[in-house]
Amino acid sequence: MDLVDLSHTLDENISIYPGDPQYSCCPALTVQKDGWNVQSISIGSHSGTHIDAPYHILEDGQTIDQVPLSRFIGPCIVIDATGKGPRERITWDVIRSYEAKMRQGAREGAIVLLRTDWSKEWGTPKYYDHPFLDSQAAQRILETGIRVIGIDTLSPDETHVHSTVEGDVGVHRAILGADGLIAENLTNLAAIQEGDWSVNLVPLKLGHCDGSPIRAFASRNITCA
Numbered sequence: 445m446d447l448v449d450l451s452h453t454l455d456e457n458i459s460i461y462p463g464d465p466q467y468s469c470c471p472a473l474t475v476q477k478d479g480w481n482v483q484s485i486s487i488g489s490h491s492g493t494h495i496d497a498p499y500h501i502l503e504d505g506q507t508i509d510q511v512p513l514s515r516f517i518g519p520c521i522v523i524d525a526t527g528k529g530p531r532e533r534i535t536w537d538v539i540r541s542y543e544a545k546m547r548q549g550a551r552e553g554a555i556v557l558l559r560t561d562w563s564k565e566w567g568t569p570k571y572y573d574h575p576f577l578d579s580q581a582a583q584r585i586l587e588t589g590i591r592v593i594g595i596d597t598l599s600p601d602e603t604h605v606h607s608t609v610e611g612d613v614g615v616h617r618a619i620l621g622a623d624g625l626i627a628e629n630l631t632n633l634a635a636i637q638e639g640d641w642s643v644n645l646v647p648l649k650l651g652h653c654d655g656s657p658i659r660a661f662a663s664r665n666i667t668c669a
């Protein structure tokens with residue numbers, strides 16, 4: 445089986461959404477003092493490679509533990525949205541040619557991954573200036589029946605670093621409002637351009653939580669000639 449890791453490593457250098465909790469992983473017990481190592485982890489529900497449940501923006505939306513496990517796994521459709529510059533909008537023009545594939549894939553629970561390659565800026569200030577999905581384009585994707593969308597940026601919406609007012613979260617509202625799911629901070633999407641890949645975005649079973657870190661990966665069976 446071919447496996448591709450689509451997750452960033454969690455460490456002190458991760459890019460955190462403005463205002464979200466800081467990440468830490470510190471020794472709580474040590475081999476030297478206690479006989480074994482146990483670490484204490486502090487993490488926001490949207491830190492690192494993770495998935496958003498509808499409850500993230502909807503008071504009565506599904507929490508991550510209520511979403512059926514089967515929805516986090518499916519065949520994937522990678523949309524090539526590379527070549528977009530800082531804070532550039534990904535419009536339907538870029539996505540239109542995948543429409544038939546999405547309509548067909550939606551019947552099998554396909555997961556759409558938007559590849560910008562902005563993941564290479566992970567951990568740098570430039571990571572916040574990522575391209576973002578146009579909310580009309582998000583709506584058009586949802587019209588094909590697709591309900592799980594991932595992206596290799598901090599958010600499918602534009603990220604406002606210094607703004608104190610609520611940012612525009614139109615794409616989040618469209619997807620989560622349709623009982624969809626959003627995976628963010630994916631990486632390595634270039635590695636799954638060719639062939640039939642399945643993607644796995646399984647979260648921790650966190651009770652009453654609006655999202656969860658995930659170990660995202662893609663897999664495909666190798667067929668022998």
Ligand SMILES: [Zn+2]
Pocket residue numbers: 490494495496628655
């Ligand atoms: Zn999130």
